[in-house]
Structures are given as C-alpha cells and as structure tokens.
Amino acid sequence: MGTQKITLFIQCLVDTVWPHVAEAMVRVLEDLGLTLDCPTDQTCCGQPAFNSGFQREARVAARRFIEIFENAGTIVSPSGSCVHMVRHHYAELFKDEPQWRERAERIAARTYELTEFLVDVLKVEEVGASYPGRVTYHDSCHLLRGIRVKEQPRRLLRRVKGLDLVEMKNSDYCCGFGGAFAVKYPDISAAMVNDKVDHIVNSGADTVVGCDTGCLLNIAGAVSRRGLSIKTMHIAEVLAQRL
Amino acid sequence: MSDISTEKYVEEAKRGIANTVLQKALVGLQDRFGRGTAEAYRRLPEGPDLRLKAHEIREKAIAHLDVLLEILAAKIRASGGYVYFAETAQAAVDYCLAVARRNNVRLVVKGKSMVSEEIGLNPALEAAGIEVVETDLGEYIIQLAGETPSHIIAPAIHKNRQDIADLFVQKLGIRRTTDPPALTQAARKALREKFLAADMGTSGVNMACAETGHITTVSNEGNIRMATTMPRVHVALMGMERIVARLDEYEIILRLLCRGAAAQTMGTYASYIGGPRRPGESDGPDEFHLVVIDNGRRRILADPQFREMLCCIRCAACLNVCPVYGKIGGHSYGFAYSGPVGAVVTPLLTGINRAKDLCCGETLCGACKDACSMNIDLPRMLLALREKLAYGDADWQVEPASRAEGLAYRGWSWLIRNRRIYELGLKLAAAGQQLLPQKKGMLRRLPPPVQGWTQSRDLHPLAEETFMERWRRTRKG
Amino acid sequence: MREKMKTPDQTQFIRRIRTALGHAPDVTREARHLFAESPSDEDLQLQERIHRRAAEDRQALLERLIEAGKPINLNVTALPDVAYATAAILRLAAEKKPEWGEAKSIAAWRHPLIDRLNLVEALDRLQIPVHLTGPIPVDAGRAFDQAERERQRAEIIASFIGVTSADFCLADTATLVMRTRPGQPRSAALVPSIHIAVIHWDQILADMKELFALLRWDERYRPEGLSSYMSFISGPSKTADIEATMVHGAHGPREVHLFVVTE
Incomplete structure (x- = not known):
C-alpha cells in the first residue's frame, strides 16, 4: 500500500479559491506514506456546464479530463460532487459515444472521493489528527445521495483527538449552493443557506465540516455575512491538523 | 386547462x-x-x-x-x-x-x-x-x-x-x-x-x-x-x-x-x-x-428521456423532502403540480420555455429521487429539460433560454481547454476582484451577472496562487 | 364485443398512444404476456398457507389484528360467540349519543352472520329501531326499486350506528374488506357516525397479498371478483388538514368497532 501512487484530481473551486484544502489533503495522504502525482494541466470536470444543461460544453471538459487522467492509477479528489460527475454523469454525457463512454467508465472505476478512499479503500480511520473543538458535519448532496458516502467522514472525524462531533438538524438537507442556482435564484438559495447556518448554530458546534468546497464556500459566505464566528472547514483541513 | x-x-x-x-x-x-x-x-x-x-x-x-x-x-x-x-x-x-x-x-x-x-x-x-x-x-x-x-x-x-x-x-x-x-x-x-x-x-x-x-x-x-x-x-x-x-x-x-x-x-x-x-x-x-x-x-410518452415521468403516482413524497419546496411552498410552481414533480411535469405539460424557472430553480440535490415511491430519477429529467433550454429543441418547441448564458458557457469551454489560458483568465479575475468591496478578506459585492451570490452572503476571493501553480513551483523543481 | 363498444374518441386516442410508443397505429398488440393464466408459485403458496391455517395461527393473526388496530383507533374485540357481539352492540347503542339529532336508530346489513345477532329483538328492549337493509327485488319494477332505495338511504342517513360484516379482514393493516352486493350497502359503513363490524375469525387474512391471491385464483371468490365496488376500511375516518393535527371523523365514521367472533 505504501508505494501506491495516487493521482490528485483537484476540484476547480479548491484549485482556485481554497488551495489550502488541496495542500491539507496532500499532507494527509503523504503522512500515510502514499506517493502523489498531480497532472497540473487539469482544469474542470465539466460539472458547472453540465448542471446548467450545456452538455456539449460539458463534453469538452469531460473529454479533456479523460485524456489527462487516462493513464493515472488510483485517482482521489477532495470533492464528492466532482467524483459523482465522473462516476455517474460521464456515462450519461457519452451515451451516444460508446468509445468515450467506455474510457470514462474505466476512469470512473478508479476515482474516489477522499473520505471513501481513506475508509473504504485504505481502511484507515485514524490519521493521527488532532482538532480541539465541537464540530458538526454537513452532508453534501452529491456525496451523500450521488456516491452514497455518509458514514466515512463521520468515522474519520470521530477518531480525531479532541474533536467532539455533534449532529445538526437536517444535516442531509441541501445548503442551497447548487452552482449557478446560487447566483440565478439568490432569494431561494439565501433562504436555504440561512436555514443551514441556523442548524449549525443550534447544534452548538464552533466548526462546520464538509467534504465539498462548493457547499463550504456557500456556508462560509453566509456565516461571514451574518458576522458569526463559526469556522467552516473542509474535512482534509481537519484531518491534516497535528498537535 | x-x-x-x-x-x-x-x-x-x-x-x-x-x-x-x-x-x-x-x-x-x-x-x-x-x-x-x-x-x-x-x-x-x-x-x-x-x-x-x-x-x-x-x-x-x-x-x-x-x-x-x-x-x-x-x-x-x-x-x-x-x-x-x-x-x-x-x-x-x-x-x-x-x-x-x-x-x-x-x-x-x-x-x-x-x-x-x-x-x-x-x-x-x-x-x-x-x-x-x-x-x-x-x-x-x-x-x-x-x-x-x-x-x-x-x-x-x-x-x-x-x-x-x-x-x-x-x-x-x-x-x-x-x-x-x-x-x-x-x-x-x-x-x-x-x-x-x-x-x-x-x-x-x-x-x-x-x-x-x-x-x-x-x-x-x-x-x-x-x-x-x-x-x-x-x-x-x-x-x-x-x-x-x-x-x-x-x-x-x-x-x-x-x-x-x-x-x-x-x-x-x-x-x-x-x-x-x-x-x-x-x-x-x-x-x-x-x-x-x-x-x-x-408527448411525454413519445420522448424516451421523459417517459419515466409517467410512472409518477402523485404521492407527493418528493415535496416533503425537497429543500426548495420547503422554502418556497407550492404556489410558486404556478400550476396544479408543485415541488419536484411539478418542476418536471409542469414544463412538459404547459411549455418548457414559460416554465424555465421550474426547470432551473432547483439544486439537483437528489432528495426527491430517494423519496420517490416509484424511484423516478427526477434530477436526471431536470437536467434533460435544462439541456433543451440551453440549446433549444424543435420537438418540444423550445427556444434557447439565454443567448448570454450560451455564450458564457462557450467561452468557459474554451477557457478550460488550455491550462495556460485558464490561468491567465484567473489572473485577470483575481486582479479584477481587487476593485470589489471587501471586508475581513471576503468579497462583499459582486458585479452583474453574478451579483446574486453576494445579495445575502459574502464570497471568498480567488487565491493568489492556484494549487496547480504551487505544485508546479514546489514539486517539479 | 369489445370492438363494437369502442367509441371514435377511443380509437383515435389509442392510435395516438401506439404512435407515441413507436408502434403501428392500427395494429392491436398482444397482451397475454402481461397477465397470468394460472396462479404463480407464490399465489399457490399463499393459498396453501390460508387453507392450512390452524387455530393457533388464527390466534396469532387475531393478535396481529388487535395490535394493528391500536395506532389507527380501530377498536378490535375478540368474542367467543355471537351472543357476546349482540350484547356489545347493545352496550354501545345505549352508551353512545347520536351525532345528528336526538333519536337513536341503527342500520344493519342483511347478512348471515349479522342476522344471527338478532339485533331487531335485542334493541327493541332499548326501544331503538333497527333498519335491515334487505336486497331489492330485481324484477319489482322501476318505481318500487327507486322507492325502496330511497327508503333505505333515508334510514341509513338517520342511523347513528351502522352494523355490517365484511368479506375479510387483513391483520397487518387492520383493514376490513367489503365487496358490494345486494342487501349489503356500503353506505351503512360510511354514513352513520359509528360503524360496527362483526366478522368470524376465519375471515382474517394476513395481508393484501393473501387477499389478492384468493380473489384472483380461489374458485370460491374468483367468480364474484371485486364486485362493482370493493372497499378497504382501516379504522375511522381521519384528517390532518388543519396544521397537521390528527382529527378523527372527517366525513366517514368517527368510531369503528370490530367484533371478531371466535366460536
């Protein structure tokens, strides 16, 4: 296991807005003795266009992704949403192009979200992290219902020293991000994220943790606008914390 | 009707x-x-x-x-x-x-x-x-x-x-x-x-x-x-x-x-x-x-993309889990059917263009599919409706909903094709964001057409250096 | 026969469906594979299970039924013979107050089991009239038919209790199953404020699966089928339309009592 080479598939939002999430993920994986590789010409998996109905443009991104990652071994991403895109929607995008579809499916079979990779593939729950604080976990939609990852992040969090995990109400409710939705339907999106923030506050947690930067940027934006002191963190950041 | x-x-x-x-x-x-x-x-x-x-x-x-x-x-x-x-x-x-x-x-x-x-x-x-x-x-x-x-x-x-x-x-x-x-x-x-x-x-x-x-x-x-x-x-x-x-x-x-x-x-x-x-x-x-x-x-029957919608038995389970319905209520959907079922079936029955906000006004969170008593893939059909709105569709008499959005995605698809151009674009945007109002390191107001984001929340600005740049800088000595 | 009864609207409608499905518009498609010509293994097993039911199985089903009745406010009482059922009905008739008006009267089915309750005589002691809903002779002429129907309707509307039996009762969901037939109007279990059903415990089935296996394949039940109107009744009428608060007695009976005779 120690010599396995892992290829990083970094969500565009992480790459461009929260690169420290990717840095943290690198620390966690390297501390486990893994060798990492990162194709630095990657840009985006195509999900923004796909979700807005622009499938042709999404296909451009998907083809490029396939070409870049085709020769990679195990692929790990700090985003359930991007993994859901590759694992499930590429097949839909290429339903009329069997060759591309097959290539996409081969890549999909070895692409993992970070926490499912740690818990299900590496069978690791204890990564030696330490985070003093009361944490609540937000279930991102595509992670939870797209690729059915629910317990893995919680198991990892429970093994973090000093961390007190509390559940919020409706942790599995959408935070109102939805990509372009947040921009096109700001009133609905705001109502949703404000509910989410209320539930976080009511849980008594000082930190909200998630596995998808889209949701986290949304929640962090609402927390900031409301002047609250809740910390919004990607799970990789928590797992990378050492005493 | x-x-x-x-x-x-x-x-x-x-x-x-x-x-x-x-x-x-x-x-x-x-x-x-x-x-x-x-x-x-x-x-x-x-x-x-x-x-x-x-x-x-x-x-x-x-x-x-x-x-x-x-x-x-x-x-x-x-x-x-x-x-x-x-x-x-x-x-x-x-x-x-x-x-x-x-x-x-x-x-x-x-x-x-x-x-x-x-x-x-x-x-x-x-x-x-x-x-x-x-x-x-x-x-x-x-x-x-x-x-x-x-x-x-x-x-x-x-x-x-x-x-x-x-x-x-x-x-x-x-x-x-x-x-x-x-x-x-x-x-x-x-x-x-x-x-x-x-x-x-x-x-x-x-x-x-x-x-x-x-x-x-x-x-x-x-x-x-x-x-x-x-x-x-x-x-x-x-x-x-x-x-x-x-x-x-x-x-x-x-x-x-x-x-x-x-x-x-x-x-x-x-x-x-x-x-x-x-x-x-x-x-x-x-x-x-x-x-x-x-x-x-x-018409729904004749279209393999939407035929699945006819499996619906109108039990309304999807309304009871939908985070969007849970905020806006049923009247917003403007027809007999509300919630996720309405978001799909209403455009198909009454016209996709005029119901474009029903097609696009959801987050694709997938809760409706899990709740559906007939296991209907509603998010898949919302995506199919959005595709029709993106490009237009003769069979359903759909006009492209927004030329500007079409252009934007075309531009985007050009940008993401080449990492260098992509980074150049990011640099420009990063320079541009300096001009925007900020508070404690968060952007307070975005310009059109993305001003909706900052209507009631802040935005974390683009990083000075992307992760890819840093990786190239530190790892590929 | 079927073709003859087809109307033009139907022909056009069905043609359009065939076209939408990608089939030739004027070719009637084969349907036999959608249905079953003989019972499946599961159906046979279900029938076997029903026929082999021993006394202890019945007891277990009865207990399931009583449990299932609780959360839906269905009062299920097991009684050793019909005399107890008569007494129980008498008690309810004496205790309960009519919802509409002052006078007490009861409507009861003509049905072999209900006939054995001797309700007319028993309730005479309380001076409560019992209206028996006998079948209407089919050859008595239109005027008689209508007058008789109107009389029964008025009697049922005036009654504060309706007494019926049922064809079956499903233990898992505490569901009374009634097929409509002459002498056994469905309104007797609907319009009066209190519905009392009396059944024999061998009418208890486990669930809908058993019921449908019997209705579809058992020669005792198959010819009558579902009748023109088969009702499932699981407890009293209820609504939660005002602030999701559960209220019993929306339009149907406010109370349902089920007496199971175990003789």
Missing part, C-alpha cells in the same frame, strides 16, 4: 419565503412526513428496494398503455360504466359538462383530484351554473378562501388554524374557534349536507387495474367514498398513465402510495370501483363515467 403562472416562480418564491405562517407549516410538514416516509420505506418487508420493483411495474404498464387502457375500458363498459377518452383538457371538461347537463346536475361534490385542477374543471362547472364543492377538508378550506392547493396531499398547508377559524366564521357562520377538532366538525356538518344533496360526485383515480377492470381511490377522510357512493352520478377523472396490468402489481403500488403520501401503512379508505350500482343493490350511483385524459401526456 387551468390558469398557468409558471413565469412568476421567482416572484412567488420570494413571497413564500416571506410568509411566516407558510414557513412554519413547511418545517412541520417536512420534519414529519419527510423523515416518516423514509422510515416507512425501511420498515417494508421487502425494504426500500420495493420502489425499484414498483418502477419496473410502472414502466411495463406505460410501455403497454394502449393495450391496458383498452382492456380497462372494455371491462368497465361490460359492468355498465361509460368510458370517454379525452385528448385535451377542454374535451374532458366538455364531457363532464355534458354528463352534468344530461342528468340535470345542480350540485357536484368533488373528491380531491389533481387532474381536475390540471384541466380546470371547477371554473367550467361553475360557469355552467353548477355549484361545485370540494370535499377534502384541505381543498374545501382553500376553495372557501378562493385559493389554489399548495401541496398535492396537504392542499391547505399554507393556512394556520387562525386563518381557518376566520374563514369558517365568515363563510360558515360558526362561532369562532381555533380548535382543529371543532373546525373539522364544522366542515363535517356543512359537507355532510352537500354530500347528501349532491347530484354528481367526481373523483380522481389513484391507479386503475386492467386485470380486474377497476379504478381505485384512496383517502383518509372518507370524502371520496361519500362522493362516489351518495350522488346519482360518479365521474372519475384519470390521467391516461394511471394504470397497472395486474392486481398483485397494484398491491405493491398501493403500499408504496400510502407510505409515500403520508408515511402510512395503509390509508383509511381504498375503494375499487368497477362500474355503477348493480341490480338489487340499494346504494351507489346510477351512472359511472371514467374520463381518461391525455392533455399532453402523449
């Missing part, structure tokens, strides 16, 4: 969000039924996967709709019933009016039926001088208030007991009370008089069964049993897709319907109606009419 106001989605959504009574009711509804339905599926002896079996049953029935409907019609006619096939809403309404006229109908009692909302039956009957009384308590309340249903199963969810008390004082002349049992009793009394005086009863159809030649209706209140038993004439309105082949298949659908609709093991009443009263029987209608309605369903 009834009034369509799908264009007002955004406006109505705002109104719904600002309505504190509605907000409280929606929380209560979703807390109770959303969680309860998931639990009810788990408690099935076959587990939640029974929904997959149900999906197969429904798909098979839809694929044989021509055959099943003909068998149903023949059996109902053999039992003395009438069957009419209505291509349009207007044809269905006209048929109901003709039946009413022929029977000198003055008063109609209605069992809850979403398809009757869809075809606009009430206003047509009223225009013909016929009194129409909704008999489901929730529907009765909103009829008295002159409103439309905001939930498929709980139509008056947007009204609280104070609203209802005021309404009953004004319309029924009762002494004011806010006690739900007392209010229910007042409606029971008023409606009992209507049931006993009505000439015609109408109902929807939850599901028909071809093998036996019956339609079924399910209710907790007993109003549908009243409406289909006491008046001289019963007219049942059925969306043409509401049929299964066999009784053992129906058994699965009924169990899932009760769980999806109200997290119940079984509704209080389920009736299997095969025709009018038979000789020697003392009650039941003299005439039974079944109206099978197309009204645009045929």
Whole structure:
C-alpha cells in the first residue's frame, strides 16, 4: 500500500479559491506514506456546464479530463460532487459515444472521493489528527445521495483527538449552493443557506465540516455575512491538523 | 386547462419565503412526513428496494398503455360504466359538462383530484351554473378562501388554524374557534349536507387495474367514498398513465402510495370501483363515467428521456423532502403540480420555455429521487429539460433560454481547454476582484451577472496562487 | 364485443398512444404476456398457507389484528360467540349519543352472520329501531326499486350506528374488506357516525397479498371478483388538514368497532 501512487484530481473551486484544502489533503495522504502525482494541466470536470444543461460544453471538459487522467492509477479528489460527475454523469454525457463512454467508465472505476478512499479503500480511520473543538458535519448532496458516502467522514472525524462531533438538524438537507442556482435564484438559495447556518448554530458546534468546497464556500459566505464566528472547514483541513 | 403562472416562480418564491405562517407549516410538514416516509420505506418487508420493483411495474404498464387502457375500458363498459377518452383538457371538461347537463346536475361534490385542477374543471362547472364543492377538508378550506392547493396531499398547508377559524366564521357562520377538532366538525356538518344533496360526485383515480377492470381511490377522510357512493352520478377523472396490468402489481403500488403520501401503512379508505350500482343493490350511483385524459401526456410518452415521468403516482413524497419546496411552498410552481414533480411535469405539460424557472430553480440535490415511491430519477429529467433550454429543441418547441448564458458557457469551454489560458483568465479575475468591496478578506459585492451570490452572503476571493501553480513551483523543481 | 363498444374518441386516442410508443397505429398488440393464466408459485403458496391455517395461527393473526388496530383507533374485540357481539352492540347503542339529532336508530346489513345477532329483538328492549337493509327485488319494477332505495338511504342517513360484516379482514393493516352486493350497502359503513363490524375469525387474512391471491385464483371468490365496488376500511375516518393535527371523523365514521367472533 505504501508505494501506491495516487493521482490528485483537484476540484476547480479548491484549485482556485481554497488551495489550502488541496495542500491539507496532500499532507494527509503523504503522512500515510502514499506517493502523489498531480497532472497540473487539469482544469474542470465539466460539472458547472453540465448542471446548467450545456452538455456539449460539458463534453469538452469531460473529454479533456479523460485524456489527462487516462493513464493515472488510483485517482482521489477532495470533492464528492466532482467524483459523482465522473462516476455517474460521464456515462450519461457519452451515451451516444460508446468509445468515450467506455474510457470514462474505466476512469470512473478508479476515482474516489477522499473520505471513501481513506475508509473504504485504505481502511484507515485514524490519521493521527488532532482538532480541539465541537464540530458538526454537513452532508453534501452529491456525496451523500450521488456516491452514497455518509458514514466515512463521520468515522474519520470521530477518531480525531479532541474533536467532539455533534449532529445538526437536517444535516442531509441541501445548503442551497447548487452552482449557478446560487447566483440565478439568490432569494431561494439565501433562504436555504440561512436555514443551514441556523442548524449549525443550534447544534452548538464552533466548526462546520464538509467534504465539498462548493457547499463550504456557500456556508462560509453566509456565516461571514451574518458576522458569526463559526469556522467552516473542509474535512482534509481537519484531518491534516497535528498537535 | 387551468390558469398557468409558471413565469412568476421567482416572484412567488420570494413571497413564500416571506410568509411566516407558510414557513412554519413547511418545517412541520417536512420534519414529519419527510423523515416518516423514509422510515416507512425501511420498515417494508421487502425494504426500500420495493420502489425499484414498483418502477419496473410502472414502466411495463406505460410501455403497454394502449393495450391496458383498452382492456380497462372494455371491462368497465361490460359492468355498465361509460368510458370517454379525452385528448385535451377542454374535451374532458366538455364531457363532464355534458354528463352534468344530461342528468340535470345542480350540485357536484368533488373528491380531491389533481387532474381536475390540471384541466380546470371547477371554473367550467361553475360557469355552467353548477355549484361545485370540494370535499377534502384541505381543498374545501382553500376553495372557501378562493385559493389554489399548495401541496398535492396537504392542499391547505399554507393556512394556520387562525386563518381557518376566520374563514369558517365568515363563510360558515360558526362561532369562532381555533380548535382543529371543532373546525373539522364544522366542515363535517356543512359537507355532510352537500354530500347528501349532491347530484354528481367526481373523483380522481389513484391507479386503475386492467386485470380486474377497476379504478381505485384512496383517502383518509372518507370524502371520496361519500362522493362516489351518495350522488346519482360518479365521474372519475384519470390521467391516461394511471394504470397497472395486474392486481398483485397494484398491491405493491398501493403500499408504496400510502407510505409515500403520508408515511402510512395503509390509508383509511381504498375503494375499487368497477362500474355503477348493480341490480338489487340499494346504494351507489346510477351512472359511472371514467374520463381518461391525455392533455399532453402523449408527448411525454413519445420522448424516451421523459417517459419515466409517467410512472409518477402523485404521492407527493418528493415535496416533503425537497429543500426548495420547503422554502418556497407550492404556489410558486404556478400550476396544479408543485415541488419536484411539478418542476418536471409542469414544463412538459404547459411549455418548457414559460416554465424555465421550474426547470432551473432547483439544486439537483437528489432528495426527491430517494423519496420517490416509484424511484423516478427526477434530477436526471431536470437536467434533460435544462439541456433543451440551453440549446433549444424543435420537438418540444423550445427556444434557447439565454443567448448570454450560451455564450458564457462557450467561452468557459474554451477557457478550460488550455491550462495556460485558464490561468491567465484567473489572473485577470483575481486582479479584477481587487476593485470589489471587501471586508475581513471576503468579497462583499459582486458585479452583474453574478451579483446574486453576494445579495445575502459574502464570497471568498480567488487565491493568489492556484494549487496547480504551487505544485508546479514546489514539486517539479 | 369489445370492438363494437369502442367509441371514435377511443380509437383515435389509442392510435395516438401506439404512435407515441413507436408502434403501428392500427395494429392491436398482444397482451397475454402481461397477465397470468394460472396462479404463480407464490399465489399457490399463499393459498396453501390460508387453507392450512390452524387455530393457533388464527390466534396469532387475531393478535396481529388487535395490535394493528391500536395506532389507527380501530377498536378490535375478540368474542367467543355471537351472543357476546349482540350484547356489545347493545352496550354501545345505549352508551353512545347520536351525532345528528336526538333519536337513536341503527342500520344493519342483511347478512348471515349479522342476522344471527338478532339485533331487531335485542334493541327493541332499548326501544331503538333497527333498519335491515334487505336486497331489492330485481324484477319489482322501476318505481318500487327507486322507492325502496330511497327508503333505505333515508334510514341509513338517520342511523347513528351502522352494523355490517365484511368479506375479510387483513391483520397487518387492520383493514376490513367489503365487496358490494345486494342487501349489503356500503353506505351503512360510511354514513352513520359509528360503524360496527362483526366478522368470524376465519375471515382474517394476513395481508393484501393473501387477499389478492384468493380473489384472483380461489374458485370460491374468483367468480364474484371485486364486485362493482370493493372497499378497504382501516379504522375511522381521519384528517390532518388543519396544521397537521390528527382529527378523527372527517366525513366517514368517527368510531369503528370490530367484533371478531371466535366460536
């Protein structure tokens, strides 16, 4: 296991807005003795266009992704949403192009979200992290219902020293991000994220943790606008914390 | 067809969000039924996967709709019933009016039926001088208030007991009370008089069964049993897709319907109606009419991308888990069907362009699919609708919804093709964001067309160095 | 026969469906494979299970039924013979107050089991009239038919209690199953404020699966089928349309009592 080479598939939002999430993920994986590789010409998996109905443009991104990652071994991403895109929607995008579809499916079979990779593939729950604080976990939609990852992040969090995990109400409710939705339907999106923030506050947690930067940027934006002191963190950041 | 106001989605959504009574009711509804339905599926002896079996049953029935409907019609006619096939809403309404006229109908009692909302039956009957009384308590309340249903199963969810008390004082002349049992009793009394005086009863159809030649209706209140038993004439309105082949298949659908609709093991009443009263029987209608309605369903049937939508049994389980419905309420959807089911079926029935906000105004969170008693992939169909809006579609007469957005995505697809150009674009954007108002390292206001984001939240700015740049800098010495 | 009864609207409608499904518009498609010509193994097993039910199985089903009745406010009482059922009905008739008006009267089905209750005589002691809903002679002429139907309807509307039996009762969901037939009007279980059903315990089935296996394949039940109107009744009428508060007695009976005779 120690010599396995892992290829990083970094969500565009992480790459461009929260690169420290990717840095943290690198620390966690390297501390486990893994060798990492990162194709630095990657840009985006195509999900923004796909979700807005622009499938042709999404296909451009998907083809490029396939070409870049085709020769990679195990692929790990700090985003359930991007993994859901590759694992499930590429097949839909290429339903009329069997060759591309097959290539996409081969890549999909070895692409993992970070926490499912740690818990299900590496069978690791204890990564030696330490985070003093009361944490609540937000279930991102595509992670939870797209690729059915629910317990893995919680198991990892429970093994973090000093961390007190509390559940919020409706942790599995959408935070109102939805990509372009947040921009096109700001009133609905705001109502949703404000509910989410209320539930976080009511849980008594000082930190909200998630596995998808889209949701986290949304929640962090609402927390900031409301002047609250809740910390919004990607799970990789928590797992990378050492005493 | 009834009034369509799908264009007002955004406006109505705002109104719904600002309505504190509605907000409280929606929380209560979703807390109770959303969680309860998931639990009810788990408690099935076959587990939640029974929904997959149900999906197969429904798909098979839809694929044989021509055959099943003909068998149903023949059996109902053999039992003395009438069957009419209505291509349009207007044809269905006209048929109901003709039946009413022929029977000198003055008063109609209605069992809850979403398809009757869809075809606009009430206003047509009223225009013909016929009194129409909704008999489901929730529907009765909103009829008295002159409103439309905001939930498929709980139509008056947007009204609280104070609203209802005021309404009953004004319309029924009762002494004011806010006690739900007392209010229910007042409606029971008023409606009992209507049931006993009505000439015609109408109902929807939850599901028909071809093998036996019956339609079924399910209710907790007993109003549908009243409406289909006491008046001289019963007219049942059925969306043409509401049929299964066999009784053992129906058994699965009924169990899932009760769980999806109200997290119940079984509704209080389920009736299997095969025709009018038979000789020697003392009650039941003299005439039974079944109206099978197309009204645009045929187009859905013909499109393999959307045919799956015809598996829907309108249980409303998706409304009870949808985070968007949970904030905006049912009126925002501007047609008979609200929530995720409305977001897909309304554009298909009433026009995709005019209902574009229904297609795009969701987050694709997937909760509806998990809650669906028939395991319908609603998010997939929302994406398919968005694709039609992105590029236009001749078969569905769809125009591209936004040229600007089309251009933006084309530009985006050009940008992401080349990492260097992509980074250049990022640099420009990063430079641009310096000009925007900031506070504690967060952007406070974004320019058009993305100003919506910062309407009520901040945005973390772009990083000075992307992760890829840093990796190149530090790792590829 | 079927073809003859077809109306033009139907022909066009079905043609359009065939076209939408990608089939030739004028070719009637084969349907036999959608149905079953003989019972499946599961159906046979279900029938076998029902026929082999021993006394202890019945007892277990009865207990399931009683449990299932509780959350839906269905009062299920097991009684050793019909005399107890008569006494129980008498008690209810004496205790309960009519919902509409002052006078007490009861409507009861003509049905072999209900006839054995001797309700007319028993309730005469309380001076409560019992209206028996006999079948209407089919050849008595239209005027008589209508008058008789109107009389029965008025009697049922005036009654505060309706007494019926049922064809079956499903233990898992506490569901009474009634097929409509002459002499057994469905309004007797619907319009009066209190519905009392009396059944024999061998009428209890486990669930809908067993019921449908019998209705579809058992020669004792198959010919009658579902009748023109088969009702499932699971407890009293209820609504939660006002602030999701559960209230019993929306339009149907406010109370349902089920007496199971275990003789």
